[in-house]
Every structure is written in C-alpha cells, then in structure tokens.
Amino acid sequence: MSEQVKYDAPTVEQEIEVISTYHLEEAASHVVPKGGFDYMAGGSGKEFTLKRNDSAWDKKGILPRVLANVENPDTSTSIFEHDLKVPFIMAPIAAHGLAHATKEAGTARGISEFGGTIMSISAYSGATFEEIDKGLNGNPRWFQIYMSKDEEMNKNILDEAKQDGATAIILTADATLSGNRERDITNKFVYPFGMPIVSRYLTGSGENMSLNNIYAQSKQKIEPSDVKFIAEYSGLPVFVKGIQTPEDALLAIGAGASGVWVSNHGGRQLDNAPGSFETLEAISKAVAGQVPIVFDSGVRRGEHIFKALASGADIIAVGRPVLFGLALGGYKGVKSVLEYFETDLKRVMQLAGTQTIEDVKNAQLFDMK
Numbered sequence: 001m002s003e004q005v006k007y008d009a010p011t012v013e014q015e016i017e018v019i020s021t022y023h024l025e026e027a028a029s030h031v032v033p034k035g036g037f038d039y040m041a042g043g044s045g046k047e048f049t050l051k052r053n054d055s056a057w058d059k060k061g062i063l064p065r066v067l068a069n070v071e072n073p074d075t076s077t078s079i080f081e082h083d084l085k086v087p088f089i090m091a092p093i094a095a096h097g098l099a100h101a102t103k104e105a106g107t108a109r110g111i112s113e114f115g116g117t118i119m120s121i122s123a124y125s126g127a128t129f130e131e132i133d134k135g136l137n138g139n140p141r142w143f144q145i146y147m148s149k150d151e152e153m154n155k156n157i158l159d160e161a162k163q164d165g166a167t168a169i170i171l172t173a174d175a176t177l178s179g180n181r182e183r184d185i186t187n188k189f190v191y192p193f194g195m196p197i198v199s200r201y202l203t204g205s206g207e208n209m210s211l212n213n214i215y216a217q218s219k220q221k222i223e224p225s226d227v228k229f230i231a232e233y234s235g236l237p238v239f240v241k242g243i244q245t246p247e248d249a250l251l252a253i254g255a256g257a258s259g260v261w262v263s264n265h266g267g268r269q270l271d272n273a274p275g276s277f278e279t280l281e282a283i284s285k286a287v288a289g290q291v292p293i294v295f296d297s298g299v300r301r302g303e304h305i306f307k308a309l310a311s312g313a314d315i316i317a318v319g320r321p322v323l324f325g326l327a328l329g330g331y332k333g334v335k336s337v338l339e340y341f342e343t344d345l346k347r348v349m350q351l352a353g354t355q356t357i358e359d360v361k362n363a364q365l366f367d368m369k
Contacts, residue, residue, distance in 0.1 A: 007192035008033060009101045013330035018340035021300045024324035028099070032327050035187045036098035040323055044179030045271030053267050053298025056275030060307050060365040065353025073349035075342060076116075077357040079292055079315050080168065080237055080258075082140050085116030086342050087357050088305055091296045091317035092144035092170055092241075094124030097193050099327040103127040107326055108135025110334025117338070120144055120170060120317065123157065124206075124214070128196045129164040135331070144170040144241070147219040147226060148201040157197065158234045167237075169230050170261065173252075174242025176220040178211045179269040224255035231256040239294060242269075244279045246286030253290055260287060261294045266319060277308065284312020302344030306352065310363045 010031045018024065029037050043050030077087045090111055097103035104127040111119045112135060119139065121132055123146045132141070143161035148154050158169065183189075195206030195214075202209070202217050219226075231238045237258035242265060243249050249260045262283055264276045276297035284293060295313035299305060305316045318341060325337035354360045 016329040021321035028324040028327040035189045038183035042183035043267035050267030052275035056277040068353030088316040089118040091319035092120035092122040097126035099323045105131040105135040109331035112137045114338040142168040227255035259292045302348040
C-alpha cells in the first residue's frame with residue numbers, strides 16, 4: 001500500500017540515446033515504481049493480444065527499391081487543417097504522472113520542442129488543461145473523452161476541451177469497462193494522484209482509485225447516437241477509437257464520425273483479439289477513403305509506421321515508447337523518442353524508394369511466409 005500513498009515518479013530531465021524503443025521499456029522498468037510500470041507496460045489476461053500487436057508486423061514485408069531517385073525523404077503530411085512534419089502523433093494515454101513527476105505537462109513540452117505533430121490529451125490525465133497547455137505552447141491538441149453518464153457533464157467537458165484549443169474529439173469506444181489486467185490486480189494498483197478533468201463526475205478525485213472503479217462511474221452504453229451527439233454539440237471532427245472490424249468502421253462513419261481510429265487499446269482490453277495491424281487492411285478497404293484512418297497499438301519502429309501507412313492508415317499514433325522516454329528523460333526524453341521515429345522512418349523510406357508519404361501509402365507490401 002505504501003507505493004500508492006507515496007509514489008516516487010522519476011524527475012530526471014535529459015536527452016536519451018534511442019537505439020531501439022524496445023530497449024526503452026526495459027530501462028524504464030528500473031526507474032518507474034513497479035505498480036506504475038506494470039500499469040503502463042501491461043496488457044489484459046495472459047497478454048496474448050499485447051504480444052500479438054508486436055508479432056503481427058512480421059506478417060508483412062517491405063520491398064527494397066533501387067534506382068528510385070530518392071534523397072532526403074519528405075515525411076510531411078496533413079490531417080484536417082493541420083500540416084504535420086511527420087505522419088505520427090501522440091496517442092491518448094492516461095496518467096503520464098506514473099512515468100514522470102511533470103505528468104502530461106512534461107510530455108506536452110517534449111512534443112512542443114519537437115514540433116509539427118499533435119498531442120492527444122486523455123480525459124484521464126493527471127494534469128490540468130492549463131498545465132498541458134503551458135507545455136504545448138500553442139502546438140495542436142486533440143481531446144480523448146471517456147463519457148460521463150450525465151449528458152450535461154459531457155457538455156461541460158467538451159466545452160472545456162474546446163476552450164483549451166482541441167481541434168478534434170476522440171471517443172474511446174472499446175473501454176466501457178477495464179480489461180482483465182492481471183498485473184494491476186496482483187499489484188493492487190490504484191492511481192497515486194487525482195484526475196482533474198474527470199474528477200467532477202467521480203465519487204472521489206481519482207486518487208487511490210482503481211481503474212475498475214473509475215470505469216464503473218463512466219458511461220458503459222456507448223452507441224451511434226453518442227457519436228452524433230459529440231459531433232453536433234462540439235462542432236469538431238470526431239474519431240471513434242477502438243475500431244477493429246470493417247462493420248464498426250462503417251457504423252461509426254454512418255453515425256457522423258469524421259475519422260476512424262484502428263486500435264485494440266494496446267492489448268489492454270479484450271485478450272485473444274487479433275493484433276491491431278492484422279485488422280487494418282480490411283478496415284481500410286471498407287472505409288475506401290471516406291474519412292481519415294488513425295492507427296495505433298504496437299508501433300515501435302520506422303518499419304511499423306511505414307507498414308501501417310502502406311496498409312491504409314493516414315496517421316500513426318505512438319504511445320508507450322513516448323511514456324518510456326518521459327520516464328527516462330522527462331520532456332527531453334519525449335523529444336528524443338519522437339526524433340528517433342522521424343529518423344528511423346526516413347531511413348526506411350529511403351531504402352524502400354519512397355520520397356513522400358503519398359509514395360509510402362502507394363507502396364506494395366508482400367506477405368511473409
């Protein structure tokens with residue numbers, strides 16, 4: 001219990017060398033308290049789907065191309081009104097304060113100093129909108145909502161997110177209750193700090209509360225009318241996050257979604273589900289360019305970003321590697337991780353003979369036997 005009462009989050013701020021983001025997880029496990037690390041790194045059940053998110057990448061290969069007249073690949077792209085220097089953004093993740101004492105404000109500063117991308121702010125943030133806004137320093141942000149059972153409360157939260165500058169809303173639809181996260185159960189994990197954005201509809205601030213308890217106080221019955229409500233009330237583009245089937249993608253679009261977010265919550269919800277990458281191509285074919293597709297879950301290398309783009313995604317969201325970078329170096333570590341992904345993607349693009357992100361989207365992958 002002592003770990004929950006006094007949580008010693010890392011405080012160091014330093015640039016970090018990123019040889020591989022896989023190494024960051026092991027390094028972070030030595031500086032983050034066990035309960036917090038297992039919450040960040042773990043998945044549900046026996047973690048089949050968590051592992052599948054990684055092994056799924058091996059099903060598709062990238063063809064090296066030569067004589068392609070490629071030099072200094074251009075990673076810039078755009079989504080809605082945002083021009084981005086890279087095709088990846090920060091995924092919405094709860095409780096950055098588990099990784100570092102600066103919480104989401106530290107992540108925001110790292111994103112700001114990297115520049116040219118978007119931060120997705122989770123409603124389960126441990127920092128306030130004001131603290132995050134100061135770190136972002138004018139850089140764009142989207143807001144991920146976990147809906148309250150009280151519609152007026154949802155309106156208040158959406159109003160506040162818009163006032164903070166959110167330019168899109170992310171409705172997480174695959175987390176109406178917590179997955180069977182056995183690491184958290186074993187650790188008797190509870191959040192060591194409050195959640196100022198959602199505390200207004202919780203019985204308690206979020207501090208010393210379990211994820212099960214917090215989810216139980218959120219809205220469980222998520223349906224197409226919720227997408228319609230958020231879109232009409234906010235006047236902002238709405239992504240439905242947690243899409244894993246073509247049927248749900250089309251259902252979301254029909255309900256008014258301006259984008260679909262292909263994700264299995266990093267393997268943290270339904271175990272024995274497929275790896276997220278395994279579902280992407282079929283969803284992309286069904287969507288057929290009607291709306292943008294954001295993809296996350298298991299992204300660790302430039303090759304992964306390339307494969308997801310070539311399989312139909314428009315934007316890739318990275319999550320855990322950024323948190324591990326935050327743990328190891330604060331905002332400077334976040335910036336180091338984002339720079340790694342940028343450099344690694346450019347290397348892959350060069351060797352695959354693709355000059356632009358549009359070239360990557362048109363690249364043909366091959367089936368690995």
